[in-house]
Amino acid sequence: MTTTRTHSTAAGQPGARDxxxxxxxxxxxxxxxxQLDLAQEAEVSTRHxxxxxxxxxxxxxxxxxxLAERLDVPLxxxxxxxxxxxxxxxxxxxxxxxPAMASARRAVDLVLKGHEPFPALAVDRHWNLVAHNALVPMLMAGAAPELVKAPINVLRLSLHPDGLASRIANLAQWRAHLxxxxxxxxxxxxxxxLQALHDELEAYPTPQVSHDTPAADTELSGVVVPFQLATPNGVLSFISTTTIFGTPVDVTLQELAVESFFPADAQTAAALTALAAQPAG
Known part of the structure; x- marks a missing residue:
């Protein structure tokens, strides 16, 4: 697996019959x-x-x-x-x-499980939750029931006023980042x-966050945008990485992304380790 690459559609995109x-x-x-640029990239004549x-x-x-390869067109x-x-x-x-995807599913589950006691999740191309490890539901606790019914859209869950938004300590910063x-x-x-999802998220009212806190004071400040979530165990601060399959031959695999969250400070690491050690249920 390798670092993620991004993709999008615009108005006027050709239809199936074009x-x-x-x-x-x-x-x-x-x-x-x-045309000249692409012809040179693809090693064909501009006229052709x-x-x-x-x-x-x-x-x-x-x-x-x-041509599709030179243009980096998604599968x-x-x-x-x-x-x-x-x-x-x-x-x-x-x-x-x-069943033909069993080995890929096992690989995803191994990555998610191996990231514990820190949270990690897998999403499809529209940011719908596909899989997660044991820590993720603990962090989603308290969100409105309709936002945690399948399919769960993790961006909607994060920024909706009835989702996690009121608990995100650096909401303005995290919202702009997403x-x-x-x-x-x-x-x-x-x-x-994705454009419709962007328009929906952008229209959400921004809740007043009473537990606002400055960005995490770590060596990574200024390099990454932290995710700071208020919990009963205090404000937990994360940095995240996104991983994709490097050479997929299946559309689903190319569009699958694993989002892994790492503690940005020692207090968050200790809180997550204690949380993971609690008995289930």
């Missing part, structure tokens, strides 16, 4: 490349690329995949490019519950569902 040239032009424009984009020439399957959209060019989709999309991450994802993938 020609290949429209899809290619959309992704080339999104990546801010001229222009013909492909305008529909005067049909691309080969190899050409479609080469889901690579399938759409192939279909638009008249070829069968190449990348499978299966649920993590599919919205910026989401906007970067939208800019890269053009996902309209």
């Amino acid at each position: 020609p290949f040239g429209a899809h290619l032009r959309h992704w080339r424009t999104r990546r801010r490349l001229s 690329l222009s013909y492909v984009e305008t529909g005067r020439a049909a691309p080969s399957r190899e050409m479609v995949l080469r 889901r959209e690579r399938n759409a490019l192939l279909v638009a060019a008249g070829f069968a989709p190449m990348y499978r999309q299966r649920s993590l519950d599919d 919205l910026e991450r989401l906007q970067q994802q939208i800019a890269a993938t053009g996902d309209t569902v």
